[in-house]
Amino acid sequence: MNIGEAASASGVSAKMIRYYESIGLIRPAQRTGSNYRVYGGEEVHLLRFVKRARALGFSVDETAALLGLWQDKSRASAEVKTIAVNHIAALENKIADLEGMVRTLKHLAHCCGGNDRPDCPILDDLAGEAHAAKGH
Amino acid sequence: MNIGEAASASGVSAKMIRYYESIGLIRPAQRTGSNYRVYGGEEVHLLRFVKRARALGFSVDETAALLGLWQDKSRASAEVKTIAVNHIAALENKIADLEGMVRTLKHLAHCCGGNDRPDCPILDDLAGEAHAAKGH
DNA sequence: TATAAACCTTCCCACAATGGTAAGGTCAAC
DNA sequence: GTTGACCTTACCATTGTGGGAAGGTTTATA
Structure with a gap:
């Protein structure tokens, strides 16, 4: 082949x-x-x-470790599980980061008129000039 | 400075x-x-x-676009909102990807004894040899 | 059989964003 | 006037993937 x-x-x-x-x-x-x-x-x-x-989502390094364990017929499944569990934790951290971004952005987008006026709470937030939003 | x-x-x-x-x-x-x-x-x-x-989570390119709009005092907030909304969608796609990985891995980790025996459904799955798990 | 298409090989470049390091110039304090 | 803390540029590394060029091979077809 x-x-x-x-x-x-x-x-x-x-x-x-x-x-x-x-x-x-x-x-x-x-x-x-x-x-x-x-x-x-x-x-x-x-x-x-x-x-x-x-x-x-395993990195190449993690994949190499998993491959090694796969080929080691006498491995303890605990070793594999440890890698997997650590990876789950890393993924969940990343998810939490992204969710934080989404939460903030959704709030800002919700507050933004999205019309043809220049007034934009999204930019105000980015600029650190978040003037009090009209309560919603 | x-x-x-x-x-x-x-x-x-x-x-x-x-x-x-x-x-x-x-x-x-x-x-x-x-x-x-x-x-x-x-x-x-x-x-x-x-x-x-x-x-x-905005890329450098998106950031450049936002900066341009920030400095254009006559921008329409809709332009900013579009960038933000697209970005939210991209973030949510990524989150969904990661959540799919987590779901699969949690299932596999749950099925894995994590002991000193070699028996490991995680590796079996990676190898595409997912033998029927004992129902749980 | 000759030739062209579709492979293969290695080698280098690019991305996105960030950190590191080295060789050299400058500034401030003591 | 020397030392230490800064600055400058210019490279290299990362992670994982794709693109392309220049050249060799194999296969199919005219």
Whole structure:
């Protein structure tokens, strides 16, 4: 299997496969006589693992740790769970940050006329000149 | 005012002030005879605006647009509101993505013993080998 | 069989935003 | 007049991904 076929079989672009190889996330592929990378079902399986982990928001480093644990048949599931639980916490922090932004922005947008007058509480807030909004 | 003073007055690091200048987000500062950047209250005000916009998750490009509108005293507030509303939608999309990840991970973590046995539904899921979980 | 299309290879550039560091100039205080 | 705290520019790194060029290979077709 060529890299292009492995890419469409795994959903990981050829570009990213080479990248993952270059940073050591995946082992260097075997090569043909003419230096083409060769992949088999096992490699594609591994690439899918990586893709799934990335889609769940794990960093490449975390993914590498998970891959290591996956291949260590005697791992303790607690190790995996720890990574997952930490990742959940990080995601929830990020969500909380974004929700804070949304909350503020919704308030400001709600207060903004959104018409053709220049009067704009959104800009006033950004400028730190939040004049008292007419209570709503 | 030196760049360092402007940085502590505005909360934007000196590094970032120079960066914002280099990409054209803010106008080049005036210079002293010895080539030091000089800032006044107005510039600090502007930097605070930028900082606040960035803290609300606006990209540098969006921030530039907002800055332009801020300085255009005859803008229509609708233009600002449009940027804000689009940004809210983008943030909410991102939140939804992250929440999907959290939901999946919580389910998997819940199903994972987290003990010293190798048995791990998290890895099974990543590997695409999600064997039927014992119903819970 | 010749040639063109569709692959592959490596290498470099770009993004967004931020931090770091190094080599050198300047200013203020003591 | 020296020291320390500032400033200047110019690079490098990050994270993960895409784009492209320059050149080699394989395959399909005329």
